[in-house]
Amino acid sequence: MKIRYVLLHAYGVGGTIRTVFNQAGAMAALGHDVEIASVVRRRAKPQFALDPRVRLAPLVDQRESVAADSLGRKVWRRLRGKLVPRGEFAAEYFTERVEKAVIDYVSALSDGILVTTRPALNLISARRAGKHVVRVAQDHMNLDAYPEPVRADIARYYDRFDAVVVLTRGNQLAYRELLPRTPIVRIPNAVHPAERMSAQEHPVVVAAGRLVWQKGFDLLIPAFGQAARRHPEWRLRIFGSGPKKERLAELIESEGLTGRVSLMGRTGRMAEELAGASIYALSSRFEGLPMVMIEAMGHALPVAAFDCPTGPGDVVTPEVDGLLVPPQDVGALAAALDRLMGDRELRLRIGERAARTARGYAPEAVMPMWEDLFSELLAHEPIMDTYWTDPSHPARRGSRGR
Known part of the structure; x- marks a missing residue:
């Protein structure tokens, strides 16, 4: 299957970037055709290791012109795009040029799976991605953390997604209340096992x-x-x-x-x-x-x-x-x-x-859930509420009704 991830800045540092790199690498290792589109590029090389089978495609190269493309909040009102609400935490990135680059990328896709990874990108995907693309929105934060303009747009447009994937039970419940007809799937981030344990020797x-x-x-x-x-x-x-x-x-x-x-x-x-x-x-x-x-x-x-x-x-x-x-x-x-x-x-x-x-958060426990979800979506099968819900699993305690 073809899988396209879109990150704001794949060359930066952060938990979402590392998580998406891990997901993309795991899908590529399973033989899938995987690409990561980086909306902006501000460094020569990614800060995290990326499986060489994953293509990395920058949309707007800002290494030589960061000042021109990210001029700050004073100019934001004049240069901002039209789809990303002001309350989005990375709204200042989305000038007209940057927003157009994302729109051009997602609207040009004609098949496969498109995974977007923050509200700004999710909203662009919901409104502009092609009809024959399976659209998946990821939320790496939580619904209640977003300002009201962002939540309003989520309520208005996220029902266009084939699935919204969240990390926690609490966020799943919040999204289900807001979007009762949209599949809200809970899959946690994978964490690689530690090789060395603390000996409790240092204060x-x-x-x-x-x-x-x-x-x-x-x-x-x-x-x-x-x-x-x-x-x-x-x-x-x-x-x-x-x-x-x-x-x-x-x-x-x-x-x-x-x-x-x-x-x-x-x-x-x-x-x-x-x-x-x-x-x-x-x-x-x-x-x-x-x-x-x-x-x-x-x-x-x-x-x-x-x-x-x-x-x-x-x-x-x-x-x-x-x-x-x-x-x-x-x-x-x-x-x-x-x-x-x-x-x-x-x-x-x-x-x-x-x-x-x-x-319980090791890749071998988490990554099969992604492949199963993508396969079900491509086959247009109903999304079963079986993801990450076994209460006996040591990392699935979100189902205990907190």
């Missing part, structure tokens, strides 16, 4: 993600500070880059945590960093499905996380393979970190169960 808490408001590092830093008063040997390492770096650095200093909390920037050695740590902290205000958290669990790291919408609660069983606390409750997160810091046996017990849960 290190790890967190990772873009340094943006969503990830809540401004909440994690004071929470760690409260817990660390009783555990002076512990350190917090935050991996990632982003626009909040300077403000977070100021917060670290104002909390008196200089030397104990470090902004580590990006790393190509995340697996080694996780294996060398003893706790993973997730402080997000909202999530899709937190891949790095699942990777950390695969390294037998206990997790302390906000039970934010959505994601952590679809993966973690409280007190079994992690600790969940109320969203944005700094004191509760501090207490969870304090418990784990002070009890190595607890960390070992929870970490062992966390590794067991993470194995």
Whole structure:
């Protein structure tokens, strides 16, 4: 079968890019004809490894003219395209030129499967893709996280899709309420198994993600500070880059945590960093499905996380393979970190169960679901509600009715 994925920036860094690369590689390994279209290109090479059998096709090369094609919010009102709503998180990318390139790409397809990967691209596909193309929309975030203009367009146009694929049970229920006649399928992201487990030898808490408001590092830093008063040997390492770096650095200093909390920037050695740590902290205000958290669990790291919408609660069983606390409750997160810091046996017990849960997200468990879904769609068979619903599976706890 022919499968075409569309990413905003396949040459960038992020969980969606890595996930789509993994999906595309798995489909190519099964003998399918696979292409990834990158709406923009701002680097010479992709930052993640891509199976050589997958074609990578940039639509708008901005390496020499980023300033001309992404002029910022002040010019956005004049140059923006017509299909992408302003509230979309990447709306500033979609100038008239960029939007037209996507429209030309999707409208030229005459067969196969088209998979789009964020609301902006989904909306263009819904409105402009050819009638003989099977259209699949992916949501790597969650419906409630989007501003009202985006949700309004989702409600208006997503019923044109052959299927909408989401990551969590909570998001599946939200979409089904909004789009009762559209197949809403839940398939989680695949996470490759860890090769090395944490030995719980180093007093290190790890967190990772873009340094943006969503990830809540401004909440994690004071929470760690409260817990660390009783555990002076512990350190917090935050991996990632982003626009909040300077403000977070100021917060670290104002909390008196200089030397104990470090902004580590990006790393190509995340697996080694996780294996060398003893706790993973997730402080997000909202999530899709937190891949790095699942990777950390695969390294037998206990997790302390906000039970934010959505994601952590679809993966973690409280007190079994992690600790969940109320969203944005700094004191509760501090207490969870304090418990784990002070009890190595607890960390070992929870970490062992966390590794067991993470194995349920291995590619061999997830990728057949994609091939089955695509085959059913191409055959115009009814989509059965059997994807990721077995409650006995260690990674399928989203069906427990949270």
